[in-house]
Amino acid sequence: MRLELIAGTENVFCFPKRRRERPTVQLLGALRSDVREIDLIAEAFGLDQPGVALKDEADRCMADYIAANVPAAPVEARDLALDALRICALVTAIDACRAMEAMDRQVMDAQTKVAEAQNRGSYQAVYLQEVVEDARQRAAEATLLAHVRSEEAMGVARAVDIAMRGEVWTPYDPHAEAAALFGFSLSA
Numbered sequence: 001m002r003l004e005l006i007a008g009t010e011n012v013f014c015f016p017k018r019r020r021e022r023p024t025v026q027l028l029g030a031l032r033s034d035v036r037e038i039d040l041i042a043e044a045f046g047l048d049q050p051g052v053a054l055k056d057e058a059d060r061c062m063a064d065y066i067a068a069n070v071p072a073a074p075v076e077a078r079d080l081a082l083d084a085l086r087i088c089a090l091v092t093a094i095d096a097c098r099a100m101e102a103m104d105r106q107v108m109d110a111q112t113k114v115a116e117a118q119n120r121g122s123y124q125a126v127y128l129q130e131v132v133e134d135a136r137q138r139a140a141e142a143t144l145l146a147h148v149r150s151e152e153a154m155g156v157a158r159a160v161d162i163a164m165r166g167e168v169w170t171p172y173d174p175h176a177e178a179a180a181l182f183g184f185s186l187s188a
Contacts, residue, residue, distance in 0.1 A: 023090035025157050031097035032150040033143055045140040050148050056172055058089075058155030063169040066159060079164060086160040093153035096146040103139035110135050 021027050033041075042049040051057075062085065070081050110132045117125040162169050178184075 054151035062159035089156035093149040096149040100146040
């Protein structure tokens with residue numbers, strides 16, 4: 001287990017509480033990569049960029065699945081079934097984010113070994129640099145996979161939340177959300 005210091009301190013360590021928490025959308029939000037980094041990572045490593053509508057597609061597919069397969073009554077059984085769908089998607093995404101974090105730690109450890117080997121003037125530095133490059137590629141792939149799983153889980157969670165409230169599912173519309181939040185219309 002790797003101990004990490006809290007930024008700006010010399011003796012205060014982070015406690016790995018996130019490993020024991022119940023899977024929630026908030027936990028996923030804390031673990032997932034910043035969306036703005038995903039395109040940069042994909043471009044830098046020559047990987048296919050994930051689609052921009054992953055969340056919306058997962059939202060629509062889950063709403064269709066719920067309408068076709070989750071019974072409307074009794075309410076308790078319906079809520080349990082819906083919560084199980086949400087938990088399943090969240091666990092998959094959180095596991096992918098944790099795998100991404102593990103890969104990032106492997107890259108940092110490998111980079112440290114390369115720096116130490118270079119400081120010693122070791123002949124192994126060239127080989128270790130190749131190991132770092134391979135680890136970086138795998139970490140980039142893990143980051144993109146975690147992003148895809150996170151977006152899918154967020155879409156599933158939205159559809160499940162709507163179904164649990166008993167509302168009729170409608171596609172996500174950012175303009176309608178802004179109008180409802182700020183109380184104005186975006187029509188021209």
